[in-house]
């Protein structure tokens with residue numbers, strides 16, 4: 331039985347589009363693990379959630395307009411939404427959550443309506459399913475989209491490294507950071523834009539409904555057992571890479587949807603980390 | 616140079632034109648120990664945030680003399696986010712060394728971080744994670760971070776809130792030591808007794824603002840919170 335698995339795996343691994351998919355998947359999972367801690371601790375998770383639904387709406391428009399390289403439409407719409415959500419959320423603290431809930435439900439409804447009404451595709455419900463759960467989208471990226479994914483991932487990683495210390499300071503204590511002269515508005519904006527980019531990237535891997543999982547699971551899992559920011563960051567990256575690779579393999583071997591399989595693997599490893607954290611009380615820094 | 620460091624003139628504080636404290640006038644010089652006292656909600660934290668430019672004054676002027684706006688170390692009242700933040704003590708302390716347009720820490724920053732760890736007796740728990748520290752230890756870590764940001768002036772927002780009497784005393788001693796080393800202290804406190812013990816200047820925020828030396832404050836009747844505002 332093991333041999334059979336390996337044969338299936340081997341067969342797939344030799345296909346060029348699968349190889350592409352694996353490279354892109356690895357890069358995406360690397361990026362999506364980076365800002366998890368910031369997202370969770372800065373109470374930005376709701377923005378992430380709202381944005382993933384906006385990305386769904388944008389995807390619907392791209393499909394209706396018959397865009398080939400859908401990312402070129404997704405990216406600007408999601409980034410602009412990120413900036414707007416951040417601005418309005420800051421201004422009106424009380425209604426920020428409600429606004430985002432409205433935006434995200436609205437985008438979801440509008441997106442489905444657009445696909446349903448205007449899509450020329452033969453199988454609409456399959457399209458919707460792919461967009462929401464990313465069943466096969468990672469395997470159907472165009473050559474341009476693969477390149478865009480690679481470039482964006484590299485940019486995200488470079489930005490993260492350059493601003494790692496600033497992101498730490500702004501996440502840990504925004505008032506203090508502002509007090510010592512850091513431009514916290516700029517860094518918040520930067521974080522929001524990077525989150526938007528990550529969401530557009532991650533949508534290809536797991537679909538819009540599961541994006542939050544890809545961003546938040548690595549961080550909260552790492553936080554169970556790690557004690558310093560650096561450890562959490564490194565642990566989250568490794569966690570994300572391992573779960574994505576396991577998930578991809580699982581999806582190929584058991585013929586299950588990629589996104590859901592990855593998320594299931596993430597949940598299982600999260601539970602292991604949670605128990606480890608409870609037993610050992612974490613790794614000492 | 617023995618000029619003033621910060622001078623506030625006819626400052627009105629508030630949020631979005633809603634004034635919470637009026638007519639604040641005071642001046643701090645190098646080496647001063649200023650205590651800000653006043654009832655809950657009188658605007659003390661707002662004043663500190665305004666001094667740090669986290670908040671815009673409704674009207675009036677803040678003049679920075681012998682100190683730059685970003686040469687002020689700040690010890691905020693703790694926020695909820697920080698309670699379970701996964702960060703090591705060192706990571707937090709050195710984050711005080713950050714400057715705009717400087718992505719990475721320098722050797723000098725690391726040295727400064729170690730100096731402040733020793734200065735505040737943090738060595739015994741420096742290997743722990745911030746979230747596993749006691750309240751008093753956390754305050755000391757945040758104070759060390761503020762010291763990484765400045766050698767001139769510290770703004771402390773209720774640094775002893777929630778600490779037990781012994782740790783409170785320790786904290787006051789540390790602050791006094793820093794003051795004797797030449798660092799200007801501006802501290803918010805509800806503890807009038809200690810304020811009078813350590814400070815040389817008092818600012819009372821409220822319906823009637825008082826600013827003056829400790830002796831003037833005592834002469835007007837200490838403990839009596841109502842002062843005429845001239």
Ligand SMILES: Nc1ncnc2c1ncn2[C@@H]1O[C@H](COP(=O)(O)OP(=O)(O)OP(=O)(O)O)[C@@H](O)[C@H]1O
Pocket residue numbers: 630635653654655656657658659660661662
């Ligand atoms: N972000 C804010 N927006 C609007 N009003 C605020 C804000 N923060 C505080 N206030 C109001 O400003 C007033 C002064 O608050 P402040 O925090 O400065 O009081 P304080 O003197 O520090 O009180 P305490 O002794 O309890 O710390 C209060 O009435 C408060 O409700």
Ligand SMILES: [Mg+2]
Pocket residue numbers: 659660661692772
């Ligand atoms: Mg206060």
